[in-house]
Amino acid sequence: MLHRLWIFVFAFFLTFQSVSAPQSIYPVNGPADVRDVTYALINGQVISSWDASPANLTVLVRNGKITAVGASVTVPADAVVIDCSGRFIYPAFLDVYSGYGLPAPQRQTQTSNRPKYERTSDKQSYWNEAIRSAFSGVGSFTVKEKEAEELRSLGFGAALPVYKDGIVRGTFPVVLLGSGHEVENILHPEAVSGYSFNKGTSLQSYPNSLIGAIALMRQFFYDADWYQKSGTEEYYQSLAIYNKTKSLPRFFEAEGWQNTLRIKKIADEFKMQFVVKGGGNEYQRIDEIKKTGFLYILPLNFPASFEVSNQYDAELIPFSLLKHWELAPFNPVRFAEQNIPFALTLDGLKDKKEFRRNLLKAVQYGLTPAHALRALTETPAKLIQAENQLGAVKSGYIANLIVTDGELFDENSSMLETWVAGKRYRHAEIPEYDLRGTFRISYLNNAINAEIKGKAAKPEVKLSGTTLIAKASLNSQLVTFRLNNAKGDTVYTLSGTFTDANSLKGTGTDASGSTFTWKAVRTADFVFTPSPAKPKPEAGSLIYPFEAYGKKELPASSGSLLIKNATVWTNEKDGILEQADILVENGRISKTGKNLSAPAGITVIDANGGHVTPGIIDEHTHIAITAGVNEGTQASSAEVRIEDAVNPDDINIYRQLSGGVTTVQQLHGSANQAGGQSSIIKMRWGNTAEGLKFKDAPASIKFALGENVKQSNWGDFANERYPQTRMGVEQYYFDLFTRAKEYAQRKKAGGNLFRVDLDLEAINEILEGKRNITCHSYVQSEINMLLHVADSMGFKVNTFTHILEGYKVADKMKQHGSNASSFSDWWAYKFEVYEAIPHNGAIMHNAGLNVGFNSDDAEMARRLNQEAAKAVKYGNISEEDALKFVTLNPAKMLKLDHKIGSIKTGKDADLVLWSGHPLSIASRAEKTIIDGIIYFDRDLNDKAAEEIKAERNRIIQKMQTAQKSGEPAVKPEIKKEMQYECDTLLDDYTTEGGF
């Protein structure tokens, strides 16, 4: 009884809903046209949800909703009945990363090329224009009938329009793709919020790098939290609205797996969950992607093959681009295999017509039709929390349906209708009844059998019982059979209409123009036969990283080996050992000595008297950093972290391994005084950024002095940002550290009014001795100055880098306790290095400083052993001490000499086996070992170079074959491959390549 009552209540509720639905507050011009019609779709094969099998069900639609679905649904007497024999009915698609209905963001043309430090309008919003949390997409939504029609014809019934602008992007609505009024089509005004690492149309200079974008996002989240807790009286619109909308699902535009892992770090830091809009290269690291626990929206923008007109150009195409072309269509299926929920989107397709082709391609590459349907219906509905409204053909759901003439993911099926909230949109003007099936056609005295197949709108006729050949054409309600003889001459033309689902009647004409009547009766129903499955393409091997010289397997975490018969440069008291062995166990050096024996199963490397040194350590590099090394838009950008933008796929890692480099410090550039937090990595080629990270390395930060920070060489427009002189540099430091001290006091006091300031937080860590400074510096006056600032404010300058006039103030640096990381012999590239001399390193060393040579240059880092030799040439440093300039001494600067920098029991097994004397220009690194694993092996390298050539050829040939069978070809396109140096500045940045 109770059960029945509930049904009654539910039914009443539905009725109430549907009657109340069509009200409008807009005045009507003339009599109101309010309709309350029930549609009954009968005899169709209904796939009610992604995991349902086709079944002959009746679907009732009334007032925009599905009111009933079932095999024994009673069709109301007053219903409009649509016979869907021969048709398939699916839930309509949903695109939750759509460009529909919102304008494209436009960047205002800049009137001046001067840097812009402050926003000029909407100052009540937030200090930075790239934060757009107050934006509400629904306010800009307009129905675009032509676009809607195109999307409907592809099967879409609803969409979430995204306004792609800014780092925090505001909220977006869910809309229906119907024609008609905006109000009718808005399903949820604020369904999700958006995020990205791209600053968008903001004209403000900050941020001009990925590290800046991430820092800005972090600071914003802290500020929002502070704003809520502190109850401050100041009004910030962006913070206020963000706090009101922060419980909405968060959609993050990632553009690729590397950014996704960056997002994961933010998610963990702020306890957030994200829906990630992928870039299409996630298959390269699918295990890592799975570990994020995120939900995904994936593009179908599989790359086209390349036009390759000659072999010289072909050699310029990056290996990763070629590989990506072959593997990208596997991306969706890799998600399905790992059970990672994902939706598919049109986003990223240059032409929406590619959607169906690429969707079918994804299926051909292994994605099951059910998973494909799920990714276009249930999953996107879940992502926007509309799984009880959209994504299935179920009672109570919004009546978003598609009607096809075959199985949806069969290449021989086509979209006949899309229903949006109960409105029917037909894509082909054909008779209501399906002509396909078997008919007996009678005309004059003839009776012939016609088997009709093909597409509903393009039926193909095969006659039997006659020598004539038939062609059928459909025109709105009219069906025409043209009966031709073997020569192709038309003998009879039969035109007519359906009288019911199974009968046709009409008039025929013969060749002489005489007319007669004809009729046809269906003798068998049409049964859709799927097209034969296309073979699943072969996948080329995945490599780690996805770049030339990537390995087929992920590297292990540590290794064991025994090196025999080597000349070992220990960098310890023992000096250079002749004919010595080094035993490495589990990534650490366990023993050095003579005639060591290998434990069972350990790799033995016979050095044959060759030289083994500790791995080279580069104290100053800018390689392996994505999208900018300088957030040089403010005098202090201490809040940015290079760690946020480590690019583990940079080929320079491998190139430098071939020069014996095992550990590098990735520094922020030198565009501003307090640059940004450094990152220290080991060159573990093949790992993700997290895997490269030097675990438990001390924190450090880049500072800079001189011409770069006072913008001497940036052009005449750069005369606004403070400082413009060395005088200003000093004052800015005093002020910065003073503010940091005040900040520390506020922090100590705590309370709700305390606002986390990531900039001052980092500066304060210096004062607390928790963060080491590496300071870009050249001339003696400024070095002297910073030592005084440091002494008076109570902090240490750990390392002066470049320090080309260090030889003039070596005694003062010694007294302060600074290290010196210099160029061996660079000079004369700007005025402040006109007195730089190559003997600088030797003088500082002799004066008692810990001295190193660094690269700051992707090319030079390949041969830092040669740079070390220059300390011998200019200043007669001993060879042993010279080698320390690029090994032990930088380890000391990084405060990692307890782990790396020398060959000693217990230290990390980071070793280089050289072909000859390590300071000789003719010596090459034969093997470079990190944590006991050989990351570079000269023999394998030469083999790899050959394999890359062969693999390139294979893929290029495969492309040419694909082009012969109609695959489009485009010109290869790359993201800028940039070699960053200290003073590299970007106007703008893109965060990740499309591959």
Add this chain to the structure above:
Amino acid sequence: MKKIFIMVALLLTVTLHAQKPVPAAPQSEPILIKGGTAHLGDGRIIENALIGFTGGVISLVDSLNGNADISAYTKVIDASGKHIYPGFIASNTLLGLIEIESVRATRDFTEAGSFNPNVRSLIAYNTDSKIIPTVRNNGVLIAESTPTGGWISGSSSLMQLDGWNWEDAVLQPDAAIQLRWMSETDFRAQEMKLQTAEGYGAYLSQMRTFFLDAAAYAKTKNPAVKNIRFEAMTGLFSGEQLLLIHVNNGKDIITSVEMAKQAGVKRIGIVGGAQSYSVTSFLKENNIPVLIRKIHSLPYSSSEDIDMPFKLPYILKQNGILFGFESGGDGSEVRNLPFISGTAAGYGLTFEEVVQGLTLNTAKIFGIDNRVGSLTKGKDATLFISEGNALEITGNKLTHAFIQGRTLDLRNEQTELYERYMKKYGLDK
């Protein structure tokens, strides 16, 4: 007041005098280098060598084991255990045209406009550049001072790295016309797409026209209308001057050389040639030498063989192509040319072949091998003595250097600063 000025000026002169080496005086007596290993520059070496020079010209190349008459040599340098080399020749440098890279007033190498064959680096060459002494201290005694920019940058001259002024420093004036080839397709083009570069068509047709017009002008006796740009090109068609094409892409190498050949240019060389490994047979057939792109460069494309820059000299040598080493258009870094080129010795070349590339081969390419480039009787006594292997950073320590027999002062402002500060810290004892 005037007195003070004079005193200040005097003081300044004295200070400068102490720092900047004075250009060397002409060779006053016959000099004999006795002992040591002589690297002749043609690939051969003589152990226990005897190298003599008189009046600025090499007069003796022999070994201690021979029976040469050495009585005329009044000055003898003992080079036992040391190494003797012909002066290294650095091509494609900015020496004398640049002082401080970021200071515009000290940059004198790029003229406005596209077609500047008539501008001459020679007359801008600053013998008093502080950079020059630091370069010759590492064995580079001759350098091509090379204009850049535009499509045809101008003419370079070969300069001896010692002299009072450009007139006495010059070895070969206006030796080569510098052509900068626009790459037809590469990723440096618009949009980072591998497609025909914007303006390439116009470039090619204008360049072709310019060369054909210049060739026609060269054939005209006493042209009615003078054209100084064409005037400057005539040496290319007579063979007096070398055309150096700065080009890296394999396809562009073929296009540019064909263009120049068709216009009737007699002597052509490539500067750069990063992808020349892919057109070796073309280069060989056409007898085109290559001044190889600075060995210390990153691979030409992102996934190129990581060792290709180091291997390239060996590949060209194996294919019988005449090669030298260019300096990458550097100023202050030219002093590293011996080591940069020496890196090729780890990738197939022998040390002697590297030396040959830095000396005789480069001299041949510029057509000055009758005067310099090897330790050969009758050639200029432009040579140096090093403590060890001059291609090794740890071996390259010059004890003596001579340009046309003149004994160079090997101190410079940098060595002076070194001494000054070692003294300041009491480290000079």
